[in-house]
Amino acid sequence: MSTPLIEVDRLSKYFPIRRGPPLFSRVRHVHAVDDVSFAIGRGETFGIVGESGCGKTTLSRVILLLEEPTGGTIRFDGRPTAGLAGEGLRDYRRAVQAVFQDPTSALSPRMRVGDIVAEPLRATGTASAAERRAEVERLLKVVGLRDNAASAYPHEFSGGQRQRIAIARALATKPRLIVLDEPISALDISIRAQIMNLLRDIQDSTGTAFLLIAHDLAVVKHMSTRVGVMYLGKLVETGPSDALYRRPLHPYTRALLAAALPARPDDTPGPPPLAGELPSPLAPPSGCRFRTRCPLAGPDCAEAEPPLRGVGHGQYVACHRV
Secondary structure, eight states, X not given: OOSOSEEEEEEEEEEEEEESOGGGOEEEEEEEEEEEEEEEXXXXXXXXXXXXXXXXXXXXXXXXXXXXXXXXXXEETTEEOTTOOHHHHHHHHHHEEEEOSOHHHHSOTTSOHHHHHHHHHHHHTOSOHHHHHHHHHHHHHHTTOOTTGGGSOGGGSOHHHHHHHHHHHHHTTOOSEXXXXXXXXXXXXXXXXXXXXXXXXXXXXXXXXXXXXXXXXXXXXXXXXXXXXXXXXXXXXXXXXXXXXXXXXXHHHHHHHHHSOOSSTTSOOOSOOOOSOOOOTTSOOSSSTTGGGOTTOOHHHHHSOOOOEEOSTTOEEXXXXX
């Protein structure tokens, strides 16, 4: 990879939880994200998958500067994001936008679509009223909406069309990175492919990088250049999409892929799905966090946490058995 657009280095986010009666309570911490590192290149899509509660959304919120990190650093275009304020913070928010899971709750029902899409331009003061109207018209055409969409309200559109409005709003500031947090999971299955293809067309034409947060393994494979697999706040495997799906190395990655529905009914079934529940992030297991559910776990897995190390073909895995 050339110089990365964004570098995440040993990023952590803990949430304090107070337990017990007021005078005798003690503070424990939810380890939502713990020592996560990765980089995203210009025009690349980095997908992150994992079970619900593994920390994917918290990670995206920290990158969007909606949450303050507990530890670690984020560097965007070579510059740290810590302490950004004033014009520096506004520049970052223009460069890093988001498309969220539920377009209905992401769009104000009291605003017309044209005002919703123009809002980022108005907030950043980067265009006159006439320029904003022209840009809104252009963006609505880019995402495939009708000519009179700007004068309508969000409730007049279908779920897929509302997500197109959210994408148009994200594109308004000409971002260099868009965080896609489950962008199609709330949509009908019949239109998911349309939104995925729209996003890929936008990336091809603008060179925008994507951080894709999803639990649908097929979506991540279709969209991503590289993939990271998260478990209980940590990355356990990363690698090029094709290599990781063809040759998953971590037992958790293999279990996730085995649990997915086969592409064809006559495909050979994979190993049995995971047993047991996801441990509490309040008290993660010692050593390897996956050891309590891993069929390969041994005594050494409880003693030392495996580092994320390179194993060839651009893949990195955190496992004592690989």
